Amino acid sequence: MRKLRELEVAHPIHTQVLLESLLLAPLLVGDLNSGSSTFFDRRLLGSIAHKGDSLELNYRQKLGHLYEDALSYLLENADGDIPIDVLGTGVQIFNENKITQGELDYLLKVGEKIIHLELAVKFYLIYEQDGQIKFPGPDPRDDWDSKLSRLESHQLKMASSEHGRKFLREMHGVDEVEVQHLIYGKIFDHLSEIETREIKVLPRAVSDQIQTYPWIYISQWNDYLDCDEARFIPKHLWLVTNAQFSKDSLETLSMVKKNEYLISIAEYNCCLMIWSQKYESSIFLVPDHWPEIL
Secondary structure: OOOHHHHOOOOHHHHHHHHHHHHHOOOOEOOOOOOOOEEOOHHHHOOHHHHOOOOOOOOOOOHHHHHHHHHHHHHHOOOOOOOEEEEEEEEEEEOOOOOEEEEEEEEEEEOOEEEEEEEEEEEEEOEEEOOEEEOEOOOOOOEHHHHHHHHHHOHHHOOOOHHHHHHHHHHHOOOOOEEEEEEEEEEEEEHHHHHHOOOOOOOOOEOOOOOEEEEEEHHHHHHHOOOOEEEEEOHHHOOOOHHHOOHHHHOOOOEEEHHHHHHHHHHHOOOEEEEEOOOOEEEEEEOOOOOOOO
């Protein structure tokens, strides 16, 4: 019996698809109503996503770090109309006692502007309980409201904090920094709700242009999927939209039997993503006890 984690491998096509996702995938969040940040204009990156044949990414690292490396490549090789200079990535901000207060994902000079750019790639599921709608992640200890609050109250304010301003003034001679973000991700609704819901349900601040994708409990496989196997989507491709999955890219995904998914979810207490030929969509398979803590 194969371990599905052994299938978390990258094909050369995957790097190109990943770069295209960063350039073209719908953003989960546009401008924030709080006024704390605006979204970064990806047109500044130009067409470099289609020139990444030589890029080698470390697919064994955490998803967030993988996408940070991919975005760094796009920023460093941007060929848009306005020049982009990457002044720093993962810039640590310390207090007077050398204790880390936080970090800036990217510090950029775009034309004459200095920009603190934050990147996030997140996935959340719509879950109804006792008449209330919640938005937990695949790991339910992570939820959208907590993530957004942390982003608005801490990460997006780091450059304007006392220690952030001191660092930027001393290290870069900068007094004014514009804060921008790129927040990617997907929202999943139970497949039965997607088929019947009259009004789209989305978390606070999420763009109403975002598509919702289906999720089902693993025990509901036979109820919704007319097959005994499905292609396994590795985590580094979770962000890829349905439209991006071409015939060539789908053929790089391993075909896995239903029983293998059952065993893997039971063993690792994890959510997995598959490609459903029936729905022509990626689908989250969720443990039956979710959203209890995994």
